[in-house]
Amino acid sequence: MENHKNTPFNSPNGDKENEELNHVWNLAESAYSETEISTEQVEEALQNVHSRIDDSGPDYSSNQTSSQERYWLYARYLVAAAALITFGLYFLFTPIHISVPYGEMATIELPDGSSVELNSGSELTYSRFFGRADRDLTLNGEGYFSVEPANAPFRVKSNGTVTEVLGTQFNIRSWRDDPNSETVLTVTDGKVDFFAERSEHHKVTLTAGKLSRWNLEMEIPIVEEPLNITDRIGWKENRLIFKEQSLIVILHELERRFDTRISLEVPGAGLDTLTAYYAEPKSVAAVLEDISTVKGFRFAETANGYRIFK
Template identity: 30%
Template sequence: MTEQELKNLIRKKQQKSLTKKEEATLLSFEKKMLDRNRAHVFLDEIHKSKISSTIYAKIQSKKQSHISNIWMKVAAILIITISLGSMHWYLSPNKKSSHNMRPKITMLQIEAPFGKKRTFNLPDGSIVKLNSGSKIKYPEIFNDSIREVTLSGEAFFEIKKDSSQPFIVKTSSLFTRVLGTSFNIKAYEDEDNTIVTLATGKISVGTNQKDEIILNPSHQAILNKKNKRFTKQKIDLDKTLSWKNGILRFDNEKLATAIPKLEKWFNVKIKLKNKNSAACAFTGIFENASLESILENITFVKTTLKYKFITSNEIEISGYCNN
């Protein structure tokens, strides 16, 4: 297709005289060129859709002759600014048939290693906060019908509302479907439960299409990964979501469950010399605290416990506890 041929197709679109074949050719050209130059033309899919709708609506308005001249200039600028390499690819007589070409989906992965946390934006503007030892996979560009990501670990989501594009988070054990809301998913592979906590809005959670439950704010769905059964409970959001504000909270928590949290949070290994001390329970709230500070607090309260660093990332807790 030459530049003149493209202009002719645009004129025919204005006049509503495109054949189905010509319309398909024009749409195919737009898609291929913009897929290869999207970063330089549109901010995102929503922006692209709005601009496209606006342009074609104006083309069909009463000021058609004036708009026609403007559109011809826009078309010419678009053709000139598209990279020569992309244009050469499309215009080349040796290119593969467009019927055999499928747009390549580029998958991205963001990871927060143990001891670190990350906050970033998804392509639609939604915000994700990843907890330590977590990763998320998502397409570079969401398609027009759905926004889907895959999570391993724990993350808090603030989803940009778009009723035409449901947002789905998949883990190895369940999926969560939303339109626009904020929620937390805890889905570490080494833990027995997958937990979904809703902060605002409304979401559905399930393991298949016929097994979905609805959550309201300040409620939690807990999936037992062994028996595939859900339980629901009301929770204190401040306590449950304190991790995203750099706060570690232990409410009469046993060392058996507190130690895995500390290991993920600080990227360390903690060994109990006396296995019976796993039942020791303690309470504490630690905001942006160091591991040493937390261990000092635990052993201050539980005076029969002691700790020592074997290496910089390996700790041993010895002693016993009578609670």
């Protein structure tokens, strides 16, 4: 479908000026739509308008200046001011989004003094007003949070769940590509409330050393005590620890950790479970060799990564 832009300006100073004014106007309109606008587009458009204002305005010392020319000078100022305000608001209300590349980890210092360590492939989103209006974040992936005490509760939304605290330390594992759609919360210090977004009144409260799980089939998260809480946060020390994990979950973890692609070409094998511990995994090939030996598979390197087959 053809996209018709608004052209509200028809300056007497020529087509070039009309084009610049209308371009800035349309960019300002786009800021309130879902259209993506680059910083370069904004700067170029505003620079052109500023140039017009500075260099080509009418000379008021001349008696030849018409009221129409003065009108268009004012219009140029108004367009530039409106565009600056619009893009300023657009910037303020666009959330901060952090995405950790595969094969890397990151530590994020939040505006309220809290911090979060993010595992490979994780995504974190929060408002530019974080710590002032609220302390709400959204997580897809795995993160270890160290929360500074404050009056406002600290909330992490992750794939249908909410973790709410005032000041504590905890780990959340919640991947959108998890076949079980499972969120696992492990508390290492303090006290945490955990619940599904769809049933906030069914909260569970966890203290240090407790673990809770939730998936889409549950109304209320279940609570248990982890056998070894340090294993739950071993990823922070670059360890790989799998306890009765399905093979598809393990392969996704290896893809993120080693920034590669792994194709499982054994029908039905994705739900097979495996337990493994690597203090310092040397390479993805070494791990795949162990998996293949235990499961009776073979694996080979491809142009894009690896394939596992019978």
